Amino acid sequence: MKMIIAHTPDPDDAFMFYAMFEHKIETSFEYEQVVKDIETLNKESIDGKYDVTAISANGYMHVSDIYDLTTSGASFGLSYGPLVIAKKNIDLKGKVIATPGRYTSAELLYRMFAPEAGEYKEIRFDRIVNAIMNDEVDAGILIHDEQLTFQEKGLVPVLKLYDEWKKYAGDLPIPLGFNAIRKNMPLENKLKYKKDFENSIKYAQEHQDDAVKYAMKYSRYDDFELEKRFILMYVNSLSVDFGDKGREALTLYYKRAADRNIVKPFTPTIV
Structure with missing residues (x-):
């Protein structure tokens, strides 16, 4: 089985997918890669175009009938944000x-x-x-x-x-970028994909320099130390599995937007 994964050219995204696309780990599926900027992917997700897609926490509200968020591959700012x-x-x-x-x-x-x-x-x-x-x-x-x-x-x-x-x-991380998987996919396949992606992120964290070099082929700056610094700002302890802390942060994110009457009350679906 082949899955189409769409992610951004941003170095933190490419870093996390390094092991999967460069065949550094064994995977349950064959993966095909699509690379586009985040707002393009936010808009294309409305059509359910990809099996897995990078998506913003904001963009996800518009496609929650098509996609589930995955606990792996998220970018939370632990002390940084826009x-x-x-x-x-x-x-x-x-x-x-x-x-x-x-x-x-x-x-x-x-x-x-x-x-x-x-x-x-x-x-x-x-x-x-x-x-x-x-x-x-x-x-x-x-x-x-x-x-x-x-x-x-x-x-x-x-x-x-x-x-x-x-x-x-308070000390909860700021929700930024996520990965979403097609809702109509069998749960068994969703879990197998998640395991592959978790292993890919762990491999990159254990082989940082190699993964950063791979990510730099998409980079806008030819500066290894700059890109590594950025990657490590957003690929952190919550990237493999954001767990209860990530769920709580997402709850507050959507609550704040609803309380300000920017969006309707919303609860994400997470696998």
Whole structure:
């Protein structure tokens, strides 16, 4: 049996799938790989196009009738999260804010915790810094490894969404990216896939440098130490199985959005 897995080109995603796609471990299935940015995958998930797909916590609400979340492969920020940046420290209320996509976790977190924007302008995540530099927007929400390089262009952090999350949720990690598996797949196959992916993540954690080198073929920066630093920010103790702590964090994430009347009350389905 062959499964089609769609993931992002972000180094943390590629790192976790390294052992599966490079045949470093034995697997229960043959896996075919599709690589697209997260907002594209959020939108394509509406059609149930892939057996397994990367998805944002926000995007998942729109496809919970098609997919289950898996406890393996999630990106939770233990002390990091999306950043709102600008040319200078500004009051964000009423401003034009660049967002990496309406279905991204980052945009929903902004809506949960930041002052109401005058306009949300959807811009691909790796073009947000330039949009700010070119005065197309007043500020932007940064995700992925751009979080480690924006200051080189003289931009400054205006709001750290992890800090706002921490005030609300205490020491619980901030939910960001997940993997989802087709709901109509037999449970036995879902569990076999999860085991393969858990083993792949563990292998990468045990062979970090090799896995980082593999992930760099998708990287936007030719800097091994930078990419390794980013990967280890988000591939952490919760990535193999996010367990009760991850479930509790997700519950609070969706509760906050519902309490703010941004979304309807929602409970994810998790395997």
